[in-house]
Amino acid sequence: MHAIDHLIQTVAALREPETGCPWDLEQTHQSLAECLIDECCELLQTIDRLDLDHMQEELGDVLLQVVMHAQMAQEAGHFDFDGICTVVNEKLIRRHPHVFNGESLDSSDAVLAQWDQIKAGERKRGPKQQGRFKDLPRQLPALMFAVDVFKQVQKLQLAAAAEVNVAAIERLGESLDEATAGRHLFELAAACRSQGIDPEAALRRHTQTMVDRLEQA
Numbered sequence: 001m002h003a004i005d006h007l008i009q010t011v012a013a014l015r016e017p018e019t020g021c022p023w024d025l026e027q028t029h030q031s032l033a034e035c036l037i038d039e040c041c042e043l044l045q046t047i048d049r050l051d052l053d054h055m056q057e058e059l060g061d062v063l064l065q066v067v068m069h070a071q072m073a074q075e076a077g078h079f080d081f082d083g084i085c086t087v088v089n090e091k092l093i094r095r096h097p098h099v100f101n102g103e104s105l106d107s108s109d110a111v112l113a114q115w116d117q118i119k120a121g122e123r124k125r126g127p128k129q130q131g132r133f134k135d136l137p138r139q140l141p142a143l144m145f146a147v148d149v150f151k152q153v154q155k156l157q158l159a160a161a162a163e164v165n166v167a168a169i170e171r172l173g174e175s176l177d178e179a180t181a182g183r184h185l186f187e188l189a190a191a192c193r194s195q196g197i198d199p200e201a202a203l204r205r206h207t208q209t210m211v212d213r214l215e216q217a
Contacts, residue, residue: 008081011067015075029069036065037139094118116155142204143185149207153214162210 014024043058045051070081095118098105105111140148153159159166176184192199 004081007063007067008071011064011071015071024068027068027072029072032065032068036062039065094122142200142207146203146207149211153210158214162214164210 011024013019014021017025039058039061043055043062046055046058066084067081070079070084074080093100095115096111097103097118098111098114105114150164153162153164189199192202
């Protein structure tokens with residue numbers, strides 16, 4: 001038996017109504033959402049530290065969350081773990097024609113441009129997307145959410161409408177390296193705290209206001 005099959009069977013046993021674990025049986029997709037965030041954060045910590053001794057364990061904890069959600073979906077008759085693997089495998093093959101269909105790309109930039117083009121075509125064939133930013137996960141931490149929104153602003157050439165000073169951003173970026181950026185962000189967070197401002201909430205509110213304004217434009 002492959003290790004993944006063993007894991008799937010173990011999770012199924014935990015969810016068995018008569019003999020399973022009471023805690024596991026009580027869980028839902030919603031109740032496990034915070035667990036998934038926690039496990040991803042713990043994995044990110046091992047990656048940030050290049051702690052390979054513990055990265056394997058944390059990757060396993062994230063995989064467990066995927067298997068748990070797959071098991072609950074299977075019980076409800078929606079999809080199963082094989083279905084998840086099939087969907088992501090088909091997506092990878094579809095979005096990498098330069099690997100699987102004999103095409104040729106010679107740079108990462110070309111790969112990313114092709115990825116976006118294929119993804120845009122998939123959206124056109126799927127349900128009509130309402131608005132420019134509906135596909136951005138709003139559960140992201142505020143800083144990641146802001147970066148994603150700015151990428152969309154750049155891609156859609158909406159800087160002027162978003163009142164984003166691209167020239168000023170570029171000038172600021174010329175003097176930044178990772179250490180300097182980290183120091184400035186820490187100082188800004190500390191200044192917010194001294195003024196009783198929640199920096200996470202402030203950034204999220206500003207970014208959401210920008211998105212709302214662009215959606216209505």
